[in-house]
Amino acid sequence: xxxxxxxxxxxxxxxxxxxxxxxxxxxxxxVERHSASVFRLAYRLTGNRHDAEEVVQEAFxxxxxxxxxxxxxxxxxxxxxxxxxxxxxxxxxxxxxxxxRREEPGRREPEGAExxxxxxxxxxxxSPERLAQNVELRKELKVALGTxxxxxxxxxxxxxWEGCGIEEIAVALDSNHSATKNTVFRAVQxxxxxxxxxxxxxxxxxxxxxx
Numbered sequence: 001x002x003x004x005x006x007x008x009x010x011x012x013x014x015x016x017x018x019x020x021x022x023x024x025x026x027x028x029x030x031v032e033r034h035s036a037s038v039f040r041l042a043y044r045l046t047g048n049r050h051d052a053e054e055v056v057q058e059a060f061x062x063x064x065x066x067x068x069x070x071x072x073x074x075x076x077x078x079x080x081x082x083x084x085x086x087x088x089x090x091x092x093x094x095x096x097x098x099x100x101r102r103e104e105p106g107r108r109e110p111e112g113a114e115x116x117x118x119x120x121x122x123x124x125x126x127s128p129e130r131l132a133q134n135v136e137l138r139k140e141l142k143v144a145l146g147t148x149x150x151x152x153x154x155x156x157x158x159x160x161w162e163g164c165g166i167e168e169i170a171v172a173l174d175s176n177h178s179a180t181k182n183t184v185f186r187a188v189q190x191x192x193x194x195x196x197x198x199x200x201x202x203x204x205x206x207x208x209x210x211x
Contacts, residue, residue, distance in 0.1 A: 008033075008077075009075060009076075011033075012030060012033070012075075012076040012077070013076075014026075015027065015029045015030050015033075016030070016067060016070060016076065019064075019067060020067060020068065027064055027067075030060075030076065031060050034076070034077050034080055035056055035060070037077065037081075037162070038055075038056050038059055038060075038080055038081065038084045039052055039053070039056050040161075040162065041081060041084055041085065041088075041157060041158065041162060042055035042056055042059075042084055042088055044157045044161055045085065045088040045089070045092065045150075045153060045154060045157060046088055046091065046092060047142075051088075051091065054091075055084055055087055055088050055091065056084065058087050059080055059083045059084035059087055060080065062083050062087070063076075063079065063080045063083055075168075078168045078171050078172070079171075081158070081164075081168065081171075081172050082171050082172040082173075082174070085154045085158070085172040085173070086172075086174075088150075088154070089150040089151070089154065092150060137195075137198065140194075140195055140198050141191075141195070143194075144190075144191050144194040144195055145191075147190060147194055148187050148190055148191075151173055151175075151183055152183055152186055152187035152190065153187065154169075154172065154173060155169050155173065155180060155183040155184045155187055156184065156187035156188065156191070158172060159184050160188075166180050166181055166184070169183075169184070
């Protein structure tokens with residue numbers, strides 16, 4: 001089998017086998033292959049780079065320590081996603097009160113975080129106005145995400161920002177397919193409800209009816 005015909009899952013399985021055989025460099029390959037996507041997930045769940053970097057380090061450390069428990073037929077990327085999501089949830093839960101007291105003003109959401117929610121806003125606005133709207137939208141979205149439970153936030157981020165399938169999210173949440181779909185649905189409904197005033201204002205402005 002040539003390198004070009006090896007699937008990502010097969011490449012991961014080979015790296016895991018080599019790691020378990022004592023080749024630490026093989027595990028470094030796994031980290032390099034999946035760290036970017038795990039970081040994106042962690043950033044969007046924790047809201048800042050420092051915590052996200054710690055989540056990534058801890059997730060891969062825990063994955064390494066439990067590698068013998070990994071099932072060969074599973075997807076390593078999904079598995080480490082689940083570890084990162086769970087650690088992010090635990091970390092956020094423990095720090096929620098402290099973070100709320102000393103939250104940094106003007107902290108930015110990850111780039112692209114507002115893109116999905118922009119779908120809720122009317123189209124056809126001039127570019128400068130839409131760019132100005134993004135500033136308010138980022139602020140409102142940041143607050144709106146805080147109204148979600150950790151499971152809802154994780155499900156929303158994985159589904160709509162990371163493009164993960166329901167089964168992948170279910171694994172990360174240690175849930176079933178139906179319950180996970182409901183969690184994603186609840187998250188979207190909550191965000192739509194919270195952002196409804198902003199949507200109405202944007203629509204009125206687009207129509208020139210805003211007083």
